[in-house]
Amino acid sequence: MRKKSIKLNKGAALLLSLFITSIVSIIGYRLFDLTIFTSEIEKRYISNQQSLLLALSLESYTLDFISSEERRRSLSLMTNRYDPYSPIEIPIERGNVLAQIEDKSDCFNLNLLVTNKKEINKKILNKEELKLFKNLLISLEIPDERVEIISASLIDWIDYDDFPDNYNGAEDFYYSNLKVPYLPFNGYLRSITEIRQVKGILEDDYKKMSPYICALPINIKSININSISPLKPKLLIALSENKLSDQEATYILENRPLNGYEDLNDFFNDEAIKRVVTSKFAREKLTVDPFYFNLKTQIKYDEFTFIMNSRLLKDNEGMRIITRKVGSLL
Numbered sequence: 222m223r224k225k226s227i228k229l230n231k232g233a234a235l236l237l238s239l240f241i242t243s244i245v246s247i248i249g250y251r252l253f254d255l256t257i258f259t260s261e262i263e264k265r266y267i268s269n270q271q272s273l274l275l276a277l278s279l280e281s282y283t284l285d286f287i288s289s290e291e292r293r294r295s296l297s298l299m300t301n302r303y304d305p306y307s308p309i310e311i312p313i314e315r316g317n318v319l320a321q322i323e324d325k326s327d328c329f330n331l332n333l334l335v336t337n338k339k340e341i342n343k344k345i346l347n348k349e350e351l352k353l354f355k356n357l358l359i360s361l362e363i364p365d366e367r368v369e370i371i372s373a374s375l376i377d378w379i380d381y382d383d384f385p386d387n388y389n390g391a392e393d394f395y396y397s398n399l400k401v402p403y404l405p406f407n408g409y410l411r412s413i414t415e416i417r418q419v420k421g422i423l424e425d426d427y428k429k430m431s432p433y434i435c436a437l438p439i440n441i442k443s444i445n446i447n448s449i450s451p452l453k454p455k456l457l458i459a460l461s462e463n464k465l466s467d468q469e470a471t472y473i474l475e476n477r478p479l480n481g482y483e484d485l486n487d488f489f490n491d492e493a494i495k496r497v498v499t500s501k502f503a504r505e506k507l508t509v510d511p512f513y514f515n516l517k518t519q520i521k522y523d524e525f526t527f528i529m530n531s532r533l534l535k536d537n538e539g540m541r542i543i544t545r546k547v548g549s550l551l
Contacts, residue, residue: 265525272527276518279320280531280542283516287533288540297324297448297511298481316522326445326511327456328435329357332409333442337381344380349502356459361429370421378405378419391420410436440536443508446488447481449474461497482509
């Protein structure tokens with residue numbers, strides 16, 4: 222089993238290196254020659270435009286590469302054990318290209334807290350998702366009082382109406398009376414960074430939460446048990462309704478099969494899991510298939526640096542790009 226896993230992981234890394242090298246050799250080596258005889262402003266513009274071309278090319282090849290289920294699983298095993306931050310580096314003349322793919326299928330989708338049905342003037346509070354979210358906040362050692370405020374305020378931020386559901390929440394009246402006023406979005410989140418504006422969420426809370434949360438379409442409900450890193454055990458703890466300690470959850474994650482769980486029954490048949498992950502909701506929440514990746518492309522050329530993060534999602538339409546962001550922050 223171990224030899225097979227190592228062979229599979231090395232094969233995935235080799236394939237990634239080959240396709241990134243091929244793109245750079247086609248596009249990158251002569252890409253920036255036009256900047257030699259131009260002004261500084263023109264250099265920056267040309268550098269950014271040509272870097273974008275290279276990043277989009279890598280993005281296209283990555284989509285094709287991870288259209289295979291076997292490759293997705295191999296990447297997941299490579300990037301989510303202990304070191305997800307191992308970019309592939311390719312030198313170019315007067316610079317380099319760093320490309321890194323990270324499996325992000327180990328996150329709680331915040332948009333699942335509420336189902337908005339504007340066409341029939343109705344919203345549904347998803348109580349099991351809310352319970353999991355609260356357990357996650359508790360596992361992150363956020364005080365109980367703020368857990369209630371954060372949960373209620375986030376629901377109000379996402380739901381389509383403009384009145385708070387309970388006294389812990391916040392809608393237009395609260396935000397419009399702040400020193401720097403603004404209004405809640407009242408719709409599904411497009412990025413987790415939006416929650417920094419939500420009542421009750423401190424910057425320290427955001428830093429604790431951000432490795433565990435995402436903002437995806439509401440049809441994406443799963444968490445991949447094979448994607449969870451032993452360095453990030455809090456989601457497994459939350460799924461156990463906080464029955465597991467950090468040490469116990471880390472031990473379980475460290476002792477998964479080297480090739481990951483092929484079937485969820487293999488995970489739930491483990492005696493340690495049987496005792497603590499007991500709810501039907503938790504059993505239906507988990508999957509063994511990765512479905513969400515981030516491609517980070519960083520291009521350095523002389524004094525210029527270009528960074529783009531591309532989020533790739535598998536849904537009923539296959540693999541597709543759902544967001545792109547230029548810059549270092551997601």
